[in-house]
Amino acid sequence: MYTQKIQNLIVSSLKKRYPNINIQSLSKDGLLVQKSPDSIDSDYGSSVALRLTKFVKKHPMDIADILYKYLNDTKPDFIDEIKIINPGYLNFSINKKHISSNIKTLALNSGTLDNLFNKKNRNIQIEFVSANPTGPLHVGHIRGAVYGSALSKILNYYGFNVKNEYYVNDAGNQIKEFGISILNQMPNIKLKNKINSNEDSYKGAYISDLAHSIQNEISNLEISEQEIIGNVTKIGVQKMLDIIKKDLNNLNVNFDNWFHETQLFSDKTLDQVLKLLSDKKLILKQDGATWFLSKKLGDERDNVLIKKDLSHTYFFSDIANHYNKFCIRKFDKVINIWGADHQGHIKRTKLAMESLGVKSENLEIKISQMVTIKKGSEKVKISKRSGEYVTLSEIVTEVGSDACRYFFLSRTPDSQLTFDIELAKSQNASNPIYYIQYAHARLTNLIENAKKLNIDFNKISEIHLESDKEISIAKKILEFPEVIEQIAKELEPHHITRYCLELASEFHSYYQSEKIIDEKEIKKTVSKILLSKAILNTVKKCLDLMMISSPKNM
């Protein structure tokens, strides 16, 4: 919470002394304050004087000296001391009483953490997972599922109005192939023209399971072959989606809406989009196909929307899907989380949306990189069609939702990761999540034990944090809003895993080094319990945001 406050101080003194200097030109994101490294004897530092040397032809120490006078004159009470350090840093120490009083509020007013951020009055949709309903989710989908659900939760906490969506590709070739694959495993259904199952057909045990369970729901008589194929496919997709939903549920992932691609056909969104693009002279019929002229807009090549056989490409549906999000359902912002195999689609999708009048910055497409699977030293290939792959539910059952979520959440989505199944199974006791949960359980117990002292916390006027460890934990707790803010801005929730681990670590160390409940030292005990409560509330909030359970006993 202090970073922003100090930032404001610096900005206002800059405006007074150097009114002509643009803050943005001093730092990319405009931020001029950062936490001091551990080795430095202060809490926050600013390199603003060093940065100013570009514009003010003076020694940075002299500039720091000038700014110091401005800052010191208006020094608010949360700052104890401002120091100038070589080669020109301005360093700030935070007042301990101010920290203590914040901790007290956090400990006693349970709503404090729930009301840290203002409502933003902005509707955001996050679309993630969106795997084709032609097979169960595999281990790679865990990443997108965890990333999307945690990000959604955090953005919502930050004050946005967020909706989660799963886009169901229930049209097109893959679905057709899926339906036929099921039909081919239904010996009771005899079709006049035997359908040739080709290399692209789906295999795997789940196909025959589906065939078996659908068999009874299909009547072979009275209806045409086309209808049989249609019905089997439809039921197959529905059953597959039920399985997918259940699997995601076990990972604590839920969606507000399941949007079906077929809706874009039935409500004529596709036609509408085609007309709009056509009006902009971005459509061309050539070689029997209908093209979107994306090259005109800066793409490497044009792209087909309607194929020679009159079927639609995925890209066409995708434009319509996004048109629906922005122009029909009126979301202010849409965040898509796509697998790395879709990164080639980003540019053309954005170009298409821009040509339909959507501002580029309102469509955020985040890529979650590949997960490669290892079983010990053996590499595992993922192939949905061959049916040879490790499923999401297999991993979640083996490793547990909590450990799974923490593991996948703790990496940035930008970098590929290797998931060793053997290691995940064997290592789950050393997964840092248990360390954090243990801190939560210890804290809960501690607070429970403290009730025996019958302290009336309403009568406490102020608390006194004394030891270095106490102050350090308190500062850590007060960093929480900044962590959330960073995640909301960068859309990268992995920062919370580290933060929470660090907080838990400081607590474990504190717990070991000092006795917290001491009946002979009630005054000190009160402060320590309040600090513990503040830690507990913060750890609990982190776990909730990660959608990981908070056990009271371990």
Add this chain to the structure above:
RNA sequence: GCCCGCGUAGCUCAGUGGAUAGAGCAAUGGGUUUCUAACCCAUGUGUCGAAGGUUCGAAUCCUUCCGCGGGUGCCA
């Protein structure tokens, strides 16, 4: 070939202009008649893939190169 991402400790990874580059795991040694030992304390390791450049300052930005993965379909 071109486009996107990645390359940081033995392993898995944070850090993306700022101060002496950090965690977890693994390793070694110690710790509780005391609020939960799934804990704590101590000990080490780095050509930040390579080279050049920009800068007061580079793991971070730029250029080139090397390595790994993905994309480059009238597939999804």
